[in-house]
Amino acid sequence: MEVIAPTHSREALRTPAVRESAAARSRAATRGRLLSAGRNLFAQRGLHRVTTHDIARMAGVASGTFYLHFTDKRELFREIAHQSVAALQARIASANAGASDRAGAVRARTEALVAFVDENRELARILFSADTDAAAVESDVLNALAASIADTRRQQAAEGSVWTALDPAVLSQALVGMLARVLAWWVEDPTRASRETVVDTLTRIQLSGTHPV
Amino acid sequence: MEVIAPTHSREALRTPAVRESAAARSRAATRGRLLSAGRNLFAQRGLHRVTTHDIARMAGVASGTFYLHFTDKRELFREIAHQSVAALQARIASANAGASDRAGAVRARTEALVAFVDENRELARILFSADTDAAAVESDVLNALAASIADTRRQQAAEGSVWTALDPAVLSQALVGMLARVLAWWVEDPTRASRETVVDTLTRIQLSGTHPV
Amino acid sequence: MEVIAPTHSREALRTPAVRESAAARSRAATRGRLLSAGRNLFAQRGLHRVTTHDIARMAGVASGTFYLHFTDKRELFREIAHQSVAALQARIASANAGASDRAGAVRARTEALVAFVDENRELARILFSADTDAAAVESDVLNALAASIADTRRQQAAEGSVWTALDPAVLSQALVGMLARVLAWWVEDPTRASRETVVDTLTRIQLSGTHPV
Amino acid sequence: MEVIAPTHSREALRTPAVRESAAARSRAATRGRLLSAGRNLFAQRGLHRVTTHDIARMAGVASGTFYLHFTDKRELFREIAHQSVAALQARIASANAGASDRAGAVRARTEALVAFVDENRELARILFSADTDAAAVESDVLNALAASIADTRRQQAAEGSVWTALDPAVLSQALVGMLARVLAWWVEDPTRASRETVVDTLTRIQLSGTHPV
DNA sequence: GATGAATGAGTATTCATTCAT
DNA sequence: AATGAATGAATACTCATTCAT
Numbered sequence A, B, C, D: 001m002e003v004i005a006p007t008h009s010r011e012a013l014r015t016p017a018v019r020e021s022a023a024a025r026s027r028a029a030t031r032g033r034l035l036s037a038g039r040n041l042f043a044q045r046g047l048h049r050v051t052t053h054d055i056a057r058m059a060g061v062a063s064g065t066f067y068l069h070f071t072d073k074r075e076l077f078r079e080i081a082h083q084s085v086a087a088l089q090a091r092i093a094s095a096n097a098g099a100s101d102r103a104g105a106v107r108a109r110t111e112a113l114v115a116f117v118d119e120n121r122e123l124a125r126i127l128f129s130a131d132t133d134a135a136a137v138e139s140d141v142l143n144a145l146a147a148s149i150a151d152t153r154r155q156q157a158a159e160g161s162v163w164t165a166l167d168p169a170v171l172s173q174a175l176v177g178m179l180a181r182v183l184a185w186w187v188e189d190p191t192r193a194s195r196e197t198v199v200d201t202l203t204r205i206q207l208s209g210t211h212p213v
Numbered sequence E: 001g002a003t004g005a006a007t008g009a010g011t012a013t014t015c016a017t018t019c020a021t
Numbered sequence F: 001a002a003t004g005a006a007t008g009a010a011t012a013c014t015c016a017t018t019c020a021t
Helices: A004-012 A016-045 A052-059 A063-069 A073-097 A102-119 A121-128 A132-159 A168-188 A195-210 B004-014 B016-045 B052-059 B063-069 B073-097 B102-119 B121-128 B132-159 B168-188 B195-210 C004-014 C016-045 C052-059 C063-069 C073-097 C102-119 C121-128 C132-159 C168-188 C195-210 D004-012 D016-045 D052-059 D063-069 D073-097 D102-119 D121-128 D132-159 D168-188 D195-210
Strands: none
Touching: A016 A052, A016 A063, A016 A073, A016 A121, A052 A063, A052 A073, A073 A102, A073 A121, A102 A121, A102 A168, A102 A195, A121 A168, A132 A168, A168 A195, A168 B168, A168 B195, A195 B168, B016 B052, B016 B063, B016 B073, B016 B121, B052 B063, B052 B073, B073 B102, B073 B121, B073 B132, B102 B121, B102 B168, B102 B195, B121 B168, B132 B168, B168 B195, C016 C052, C016 C063, C016 C073, C016 C121, C052 C063, C052 C073, C073 C102, C073 C121, C073 C132, C102 C121, C102 C168, C102 C195, C121 C168, C132 C168, C168 C195, C168 D168, C168 D195, C195 D168, D016 D052, D016 D063, D016 D073, D016 D121, D052 D063, D052 D073, D073 D102, D073 D121, D073 D132, D102 D121, D102 D168, D102 D195, D121 D168, D132 D168, D168 D195
16 A cells, blocks of 8 residues: 555546547647648658658657558548648638628638638649649548539539539539649749639639539 | 471571561550550559559559550550540541531531540540549640640631631630540430530530620 | 466557667568578689579578678678678777787787687678678778788888888888788688697798898 | 472572581570670679679570570579680690799799780689689689699699698699789789789799799 | 657569470 | 560568477
């Protein structure tokens, strides 16, 4: 019993809750460093030209530590992609909410998208650079976007607010492909076009391509 | 005299020209089998999930034989991509030549593109599936297409035949991204939309997005 | 009180310092086994008839482990050669220091050289067996020896203590070639001559060839 | 019968003997080209950094042809080495025959050796560059030379014409090692020393090292 | 929770050699 | 005698993943 005492007294200084949150904080910090390293490296080199050792090294942890936080490389990638998508969607939704008419909403959403890409080039490279392997993971991202566009479109068609000659599924894939390629192309070298030009061109294409003639 | 004939024919089998062409024919056949196996496998799994051993095995040759025909995997891929692009371009150019006006030309080119994809699904998967590694090789393909669209567009703008508010570089990337994504999406499962729907939707988008309002 | 002691000692096993040194010790042991296996195999078969798998197998480790310790086969070889040279040079320098006159020094150095070879036959085979590939790595060894002989010789010539008709560069190559070949020949089968005979003959040749007539 | 006639008449133009010698001449020419290519390539890169394809290519023949003339790479190497040695020995023997006294003979042999090396740098690189693999083949060369020196030496000792304190076997290895290294060193860059310096230094060393004091 | 040494299957590539033509 | 396409074993090197400490 006495033997345990000193141990107890040391533990008494930190309540279990505090101890747990300290451990949790440390764990979260390590996890965060791995995510950050992954973002950097995946953006630069793509999914399969990055090794788990590279990520652990850049995160400043031992290579085995990687597997205490992620089951494998793809999971880390998925996590990064999901975080990115969530951030992007929040940004777009908020921009959308402030718009009064349809044209304004399209422009606002496009502006939000381009601004996000401009401010998060690393993430953008991951989200929009097309990588077959990555796609196995992130295709959900663009597919989800396409699905949401298609839904909106179908609803608008039902309301008679858009020209129905355009197939919603095809159109949504077209829009997603267009946005992804332009953004991937622009983020690779932002001097290729001014941000205003990108926003304006993408907005006009969306409006002309989706509005009745 | 007649007797000499068979002798001649026997010798004919040994003339360098015939011998060479027999060997050359065998060589070409093997090369063709490797190209075919490569097309299959790359279409299914992408550039880096296919090994040179896989390709050799599917071609029914020893693994070393691969290297008698291609310096490495990328070269095989490049060859396949170039062949595909040449075939596709020929098809589009020929369709284009038969059109009388601009709208007809856009539709004809789109029809040719979709027909090619429909008839060469394997090739289409390679050409339009976005693979970062493959991109290092085939990006030329889409980039070349984009560049040619941008050039045409600039010329039309100079002639006043199209609305100039759309930046040619951005627009061309947008069109290429749109076409590539829609075709990749469609070829992955052609029941997703009828061929007519795909042609029609893509044609209308191109016309509305590139014509003056 | 006593109870705490073992606890302490258990904790001691987990302190970073101890953990690190345990890992480091294990790492060093593996590295040592690889070096030892390399010495054995290189001595028997030469640089390029030994594979990294052979070395790993003889060291009792997996083949990938080799690359955790050496970047490639040549690096392992270089390491072995450098260690051997350092040991040999130390031996010769120490023998040299104890000699009173020039003849004594030549004999002492030769004795040290022959003794080293006798005691380290594996290393000797590597150092003195002439291998073109190995030479790219170890030639420094014999060349360094030759250069040092040439320097000494030039200095002695300047002091008038040796006959100057012998070109220092040619002479030093001659001596190095002589020593290397005799030692390689002898170590291959030490019954070919007694150690005393080798020492004596080499000493006399050096003295007669370098002294004034 | 008639069938055979034309064949006969054609054959009649060349007697079997002539035909055979024509074929033999052609065969010998191919063999000679392979030997020549081998000499070039082995001298530049050593035994195992040269492929049989390299040799066939440089000889201007198909790769399979190599095996019609040599059972494998080592046999070609052996053949080249033997030819070289024979040429060298003839040269030395002839030089030796013209000498009147022992000192003159040593100088004459050394001059012949150095002249041969100077005139046949390719061969010299093969003969004197120490290559473990090559050694498995050519060691006979230097060993034969060493054996002949040792024999001569033993005979001279028996006649009392040389100092017997030097062990013949050790001495012969020493001389061979010395000559091989100096010549390999010199042929690698003949500006390192003048031919006269090389001859003179090697001659003096041999005389001082082998003569009574 | 973290470490980092070790694993070993996987992959590209080479090259001596064979053999049908 | 010559050809040259094909073979396939050999080999260096990588990297996701495990596990004892």
